[in-house]
Amino acid sequence: MKKSISPLFQSFIDLIFPRHCYGCSAALRFYENKLCLSCQISLPLTSLHLTRENPLYQKLSTRFPLEAATSLFYFEKEGVLSRLIYLLKYNGVYQLGTFLGEWLAEHLKESPFFDSIDGIIPVPLHPKRKRKRGYNQAELIAEAVAHLLKVPLYSEVLMRIRNTTSLVLLGEKERENEITAAIRCIKKIENAQHLLLIDDVLTTGTTLNACAQSLRKEQTLKLSIAVVGCRL
Numbered sequence: 001m002k003k004s005i006s007p008l009f010q011s012f013i014d015l016i017f018p019r020h021c022y023g024c025s026a027a028l029r030f031y032e033n034k035l036c037l038s039c040q041i042s043l044p045l046t047s048l049h050l051t052r053e054n055p056l057y058q059k060l061s062t063r064f065p066l067e068a069a070t071s072l073f074y075f076e077k078e079g080v081l082s083r084l085i086y087l088l089k090y091n092g093v094y095q096l097g098t099f100l101g102e103w104l105a106e107h108l109k110e111s112p113f114f115d116s117i118d119g120i121i122p123v124p125l126h127p128k129r130k131r132k133r134g135y136n137q138a139e140l141i142a143e144a145v146a147h148l149l150k151v152p153l154y155s156e157v158l159m160r161i162r163n164t165t166s167l168v169l170l171g172e173k174e175r176e177n178e179i180t181a182a183i184r185c186i187k188k189i190e191n192a193q194h195l196l197l198i199d200d201v202l203t204t205g206t207t208l209n210a211c212a213q214s215l216r217k218e219q220t221l222k223l224s225i226a227v228v229g230c231r232l
């Protein structure tokens with residue numbers, strides 16, 4: 001959303017190289033960035049960051065000690081957000097990671113529950129998948145959040161040691177065991193007390209739970225969670 005060029009110059013550039021909305025493909029106006037206003041308004045913001053014991057916190061805090069939890073949007077199978085996440089994960093539109101991360105960071109800055117965060121950790125992607133995709137989308141989101149909150153990003157702390165691709169056929173417990181075994185904490189973080197785990201979309205919470213468990217095995221930490229979209 002940051003822009004350094006003037007509106008007049010942007011309008012001129014748009015005439016030659018029209019930019020399109022990633023949500024609905026409409027031509028963007030000079031004051032719009034990545035999404036048209038109508039797609040922006042259609043996104044279901046949660047406001048979960050304004051209440052500590054919100055439904056997401058309640059869902060996750062039964063599994064591990066949690067300071068705070070929020071999601072920028074509610075995730076729906078259809079609609080603008082699922083299109084953005086699809087483009088980010090499977091279509092190489094990596095710029096959406098920064099765009100969504102900056103939006104998430106603005107919400108975290110408005111909340112009193114995330115102001116003692118002193119480090120950010122993205123949910124890891126298996127190295128093979130990261131190589132294939134070219135990036136880890138959770139890391140792009142986390143990078144933008146770390147930049148705006150002015151705290152360090154620790155992207156080499158958690159590692160995915162197993163490529164867990166076909167877990168859909170497994171039962172809930174087996175799935176949880178597989179994911180827990182797939183994530184390892186490979187580095188201790190010095191001088192951090194309250195870390196924020198970041199992912200793109202949270203559905204069951206199993207992956208974030210596995211990340212939290214591996215971190216807590218290595219050191220005593222306060223942990224919070226922020227995601228771009230969640231299903232409750």
Ligand SMILES: [Zn+2]
Pocket residue numbers: 021022023024025026035036037038039040
């Ligand atoms: Zn649109």
